[in-house]
Amino acid sequence: MIIHTHANADAAEVNKLAVSTQSILFYNGEHHVLVTPSKMQEPPTGFDSIIDQFWPMSSDLQLGSKTYKSETREIQLGDVTIGGKTNNTIVIAGPCSVESESQIRESAEFMKRMGITALRGGCYKPRTSPYSFQGLGLEGLKLLSKMRDEFGFTIVSEVRDATHVDHVIEHADVIQVGAKSMYDHGILRACAKTQKPVLIKRGFGTTLQEFAQAAEFVLSGGNPNVMLCERGIRTFETKTRFTLDLCGVAWLKENTNMPIILDPSHALGYRYGISDLSKACVAMGIDGLLVEVHPDPSVAKSDAAQQLYHDQFEQLLKDIKPVAEAVGKNLV
Ligand code: PEP
Ligand code: MN
Numbered sequence: 613m614i615i616h617t618h619a620n621a622d623a624a625e626v627n628k629l630a631v632s633t634q635s636i637l638f639y640n641g642e643h644h645v646l647v648t649p650s651k652m653q654e655p656p657t658g659f660d661s662i663i664d665q666f667w668p669m670s671s672d673l674q675l676g677s678k679t680y681k682s683e684t685r686e687i688q689l690g691d692v693t694i695g696g697k698t699n700n701t702i703v704i705a706g707p708c709s710v711e712s713e714s715q716i717r718e719s720a721e722f723m724k725r726m727g728i729t730a731l732r733g734g735c736y737k738p739r740t741s742p743y744s745f746q747g748l749g750l751e752g753l754k755l756l757s758k759m760r761d762e763f764g765f766t767i768v769s770e771v772r773d774a775t776h777v778d779h780v781i782e783h784a785d786v787i788q789v790g791a792k793s794m795y796d797h798g799i800l801r802a803c804a805k806t807q808k809p810v811l812i813k814r815g816f817g818t819t820l821q822e823f824a825q826a827a828e829f830v831l832s833g834g835n836p837n838v839m840l841c842e843r844g845i846r847t848f849e850t851k852t853r854f855t856l857d858l859c860g861v862a863w864l865k866e867n868t869n870m871p872i873i874l875d876p877s878h879a880l881g882y883r884y885g886i887s888d889l890s891k892a893c894v895a896m897g898i899d900g901l902l903v904e905v906h907p908d909p910s911v912a913k914s915d916a917a918q919q920l921y922h923d924q925f926e927q928l929l930k931d932i933k934p935v936a937e938a939v940g941k942n943l944v
Contacts, residue, residue: 613633613647613648613650613652613653613654613655613666613667613668613669613674614645614646614647614648614666614667614669614674614675614680615629615633615635615645615646615647615648615655615663615665615666616643616644616645616663616664616665616666617629617643617644617646617662617663617664618643618662618663618664619642619643619664621644621662621664622662625659625661625662626644626646626662628659629646629655629656629659629662629663630646632656633646633648633652633655633656634648634649635647635648636832636833638832638833638834639834640834640836643664645675647674647675647828647832649672650669650670650671650672650674652668653668654666654668667679667680671821672821672825672828673821673824673825673828673867673868674828674832675828675831675832675836676824676827676828676831676838676868676869676870677824677867677868677869678866678867678868678869680869681869682869683695683696683697683869684696684869684870684871684899685836685837685838685869685870685871686698687809687837687839687871688809688837689702689729689730689766689785689786689809690729690730690764690765690766690785691729692729692730692766692944694839694871694899694900694944695870695871695899698942699940699941699942700899700941700942700943700944701894701897701898701899701900701901701936701941701942701943701944702729702730702873702899702900702901702944703728703730703900703901703903703929703943703944704728704730704732704768704873704900704901704902704903705723705726705728705730705731705732705902705903705904705905705925706719706723706731706732706733706768706904706905707719707733707904707905707906707907707912707919708733708734708737708904708906708912708914708915708918708919709733709734709735709737709745709747709748709752709912709913709914709915710733710734710735710747710748710752710755710756710769711745711748711912711913713755713758715906715907716733716752716755716756716759717759718907719731719733719905719906719907720759720762720763720765721763722905722907722922722925723763723765723905724763724765726925726926726929728765729764729765729766729944730765730766730767730768730786731756731759731760731763731765731766731767731768732767732768732769732788732902733752733756733767733768733769734747734752734769734770734788734914735747735748735749735750735751735752735753735756735769735770735780736749736770736771736772736773736776736780737770737772737914738770738772738790738791738792738793739914744913744914745913745914747772749776750776750779750783752769753769753779753780753782753783753784754783756769756783756784757783760785766785766786767783767784767785767786768784768785768786768788768811769783769784769786769787769788770787770788770789770790770793771787771788771789771790771793771799771803772790772792772793773793773796773798773799774796774798774799774802777798777799777802777803778802781802781803781806781808784808785808785809786808786809786810786811787803787806787808787809787810787811788810788811788813788841789803789810789811789812789813789826790813791813791814791815791816791818791843791878792815794812794813794814794815794818794823794826795815795818795826797829800826800829800830800833801829801833803830803833803835804829804830804831804832804833804834804835805833805834805835806835807835807837808835808837809837809838809839810830810835810837810838810839811839811840811841811873811902812826812827812830812838812839812840812841813841813843813875814840814841814842814843814845814857814860816843816844816845816846816854817845817846818845820860820863820864823840823864824840824864824867824868827840827868827870838870839870839871839872839873839899839900840864840868840870840871840872840873841872841873841874841875841902842856842857842858842860842861842864842872842873842874842875842879843856843874843875843878843879843902844856844857844875844878844879844880844881845857845860852879852880852881852882853878853879853880853881853882853918854878854879854880854881855879856874856876856879856880856889856893858892858893858896861874861896861898862896865896865897871899871900872898872899872900873898873899873900873901873902874893874896874898874900874901874902875901875902875903876889876890876892876893876901876903877902877903877904877915877918877919877920878904878915878918880918881915881917881918882917882918883909883917883918883919883920883921883924886903886918886920886924886928887924887927887928887931887932890903890928890931890932891931891932891935894932894935894936894939894941894943895935895938895939896939897939897940897941901932903920903925903928904918904919904920905919905920905921905922905924905925906919906920906921907922908921909921929943
């Protein structure tokens with residue numbers, strides 16, 4: 613259950629209510645917000661004078677649920693707003709990894725020409741092998757900051773583990789929590805302490821409920837700016853890298869209040885179908901599309917098979933435009 617207290621509620625009474633309901637308590641700028649374990653369905657007696665409103669919940673998808681907020685959260689990504697009353701679908705693009713200054717500069721110049729406002733590049737890569745390229749770390753984040761300063765991008769970069777989460781929060785504008793890292797409570801709790809937008813990717817073996825609950829760690833720590841990213845789950849199929857769960861996207865749209873970003877690149881794992889999949893994603897009326905693009909994918913140090921060549925990305929933007937228009941979305 614979520615409880616809002618009156619704006620002027622006595623702090624000692626609010627604390628008493630939090631203790632007696634075993635709640636997580638935070639202030640949202642207007643109200644004290646208490647989130648109790650979901651099995652509690654009614655506030656305890658004796659606190660009527662401080663309670664403004666309460667919402668019983670059917671599961672621990674609480675702050676992120678449509679029951680609590682029926683409209684999708686509005687999130688500011690630089691000059692672009694997504695969610696809320698907007699009909700915007702943001703395209704977030706860039707290479708899988710920042711590899712060198714010349715590579716990220718070439719990417720940045722191209723993205724600028726394409727009208728892309730959110731440049732994404734990983735500096736701490738969650739590789740499946742310790743012998744693969746692990747990312748440039750802080751040096752890569754500094755290169756991304758340079759690209760923001762020169763070109764005005766909103767920078768999206770990922771956190772692999774809690775050891776460098778503060779660096780990513782400091783240097784990036786949007787914190788991406790990777791599919792393999794979304795259960796790391798050190799990361800989630802650090803992301804809760806900033807107000808920067810957080811993009812959480814769904815683990816490939818994660819149920820929708822677990823995915824939504826990962827977001828609750830950030831929301832209940834006081835950061836309302838959380839986006840969910842579906843990037844494919846593991847199924848019996850081996851011809852594609854993962855299976856993009858569009859049924860799951862329908863469920864997230866119906867039940868959660870967070871903007872939804874889709875990542876066809878990691879789901880398919882191969883360049884050939886990214887444009888088709890992107891059309892399917894955009895047709896679902898999502899808030900954002902995340903695509904991996906590299907100046908020369910043949911030499912990419914990570915995810916080489918799935919990153920698009922520049923001309924393919926240019927074509928993709930043309931391909932998704934009529935689909936966005938057909939579903940009443942503006943590509944931004
Ligand atoms: C990535 O975005 O480059 C990445 C590693 O993705 P995921 O966490 O979805 O595997
Ligand atoms: Mn990648």
